[in-house]
Amino acid sequence: MKAPPRLQTLVEEGLIDTVVRQLMSGKEAMVFVVRCGEETRCAKIYKEATHRSFRQAVDYTENRKVKNSRSARAMAKGSKFGRQEQEAAWQSAEVDALYRLAAAGVRVPRPFNFFDGVLLMELVTDAQGDAAPRLNDVAFTPEQALQHHATLIGEVVRMLCAGVVHGDLSEFNILLAHMPGEGDLPGVDEPVIIDLPQAVDAAGNNHAQRMLLRDVGNLRDFFGQFAPVLRQTEYGPEIWSLYQAGLLSNETPLTGRFERSTADVDMQAVLREIDDARDEEAARRLRMATSV
Numbered sequence: 001m002k003a004p005p006r007l008q009t010l011v012e013e014g015l016i017d018t019v020v021r022q023l024m025s026g027k028e029a030m031v032f033v034v035r036c037g038e039e040t041r042c043a044k045i046y047k048e049a050t051h052r053s054f055r056q057a058v059d060y061t062e063n064r065k066v067k068n069s070r071s072a073r074a075m076a077k078g079s080k081f082g083r084q085e086q087e088a089a090w091q092s093a094e095v096d097a098l099y100r101l102a103a104a105g106v107r108v109p110r111p112f113n114f115f116d117g118v119l120l121m122e123l124v125t126d127a128q129g130d131a132a133p134r135l136n137d138v139a140f141t142p143e144q145a146l147q148h149h150a151t152l153i154g155e156v157v158r159m160l161c162a163g164v165v166h167g168d169l170s171e172f173n174i175l176l177a178h179m180p181g182e183g184d185l186p187g188v189d190e191p192v193i194i195d196l197p198q199a200v201d202a203a204g205n206n207h208a209q210r211m212l213l214r215d216v217g218n219l220r221d222f223f224g225q226f227a228p229v230l231r232q233t234e235y236g237p238e239i240w241s242l243y244q245a246g247l248l249s250n251e252t253p254l255t256g257r258f259e260r261s262t263a264d265v266d267m268q269a270v271l272r273e274i275d276d277a278r279d280e281e282a283a284r285r286l287r288m289a290t291s292v
Contacts, residue, residue, distance in 0.1 A: 006045045007032060009116055016043065016120070023131055028197065033123060033131070041112065042131075044119040046091045046197075091117055094197040097164060104162035105250075106155055107177075107192050124192045127178040132192065135171035135222065145226035148176075152191055152219050153235050156212070158250050159193075160243055165208045167198045169215035171222040202243070209240050234258040 003011050003019045010016045020033040023042060030045045091114075098111040098121065110122040124132040140148065152174065159166060173195035180187040202208045216236035224231040233256035241258065242248040 004030075004032070004045070006116070006118055007034070007043055010043070010118060010120070013115065015113055015115060016041075019043075026195075034120075036112075036120070040123050041120055042109075042123045044121065046117050046119070091119075091197065093199060094195075095119060097196040097199040100162060101159060101164060101193075101196075104158055106158050106162070107190060108196070109192065109194060124175045124177045124194070126176070127187060132175040132177045135174045135176060135191065138176055140223070140226045142227040145223040146230070148189075148191055149219060149223040149227070149230055152193075153216070153239075153254065154250075155191070155193060156216060156219075157239060157248065157252070157254075160202055160212065160239065161248060161250055163202050165200050165202050165205075165212045166193065166196065166215050167200050167211045168195065169193065170218040212236060212240055232256075 001019055001021060007016065007019055011018075016034045016036050018035045020035060020040070023031040023033050025031075028047055030047070032043045032045070034041055034043045095111060095114045098108050101108050102110060109124055111119065112122070113120040126132045135148075156166075156169070173193070175192045175194055176189050177192045178187055178189055200208050200211060202212075205211075213236040216239065220230050220233055220235070235254060235256050237258040237260070238254055238256065239248065242252060
């Protein structure tokens with residue numbers, strides 16, 4: 001097929017050879033199957049903010065670091081340049097997360113290049129070599145559901161230990177890839193986590209706990225359709241409690257059980273924390289306004 005304008009630049013730069021077909025068009029990007037030498041990969045073209053429906057919620061972008069102070073000031077002021085910089089930061093967030101998580105051993109598509117708003121990465125495939133299905137397109141036996149749920153809980157832990165919370169994890173952004181067996185051993189299917197532009201920093205984002213609980217809850221609800229025993233588990237609160245206590249590692253055994261504290265909440269302390277946060281934010285805005 002004829003290369004779309006955004007991919008034609010990559011063809012001219014020699015980063016891809018041919019565009020095979022469009023794979024999907026989502027709320028924030030279009031994905032194409034491309035050929036790079038002897039390899040088949042996929043190219044994710046991010047839609048401009050004015051042409052996509054996924055809102056860059058403040059919850060996700062809170063405390064994201066911007067190295068350039070001019071860009072940070074422009075983003076805070078909401079100028080045209082600031083909006084462009086915010087868009088670039090939003091796109092590069094997925095690239096950064098993919099490299100960070102791949103290095104931590106999380107099963108995500110392997111990234112190869114990011115050029116002019118296009119991300120080149122591994123094409124995740126099924127046993128026939130076609131694009132792998134999403135979990136929501138697959139039915140599982142109870143045993144398969146328990147196995148894949150356990151695998152993904154382990155991936156959530158591995159991500160959190162690397163300082164990342166997916167923030168939008170569900171059956172719609174997890175692929176079921178086929179891994180060929182070695183020798184006479186049969187191949188196995190394994191989940192691959194995708195779509196990470198909204199990933200948040202676990203330590204630096206005040207909404208990280210809520211997002212992690214939602215991510216784990218989505219896994220419980222989906223796989224609980226096939227293995228009802230999972231509906232009674234509470235891996236999310238257990239994982240976050242261990243993380244906060246500094247006791248979480250990739251090898252930490254989990255039970256899926258969690259005892260909530262019955263201690264009274266100190267509301268005065270909570271209100272003081274809120275007031276302090278408001279004062280700090282007001283001071284930050286004042287510093288930024290006076291430094292321009």
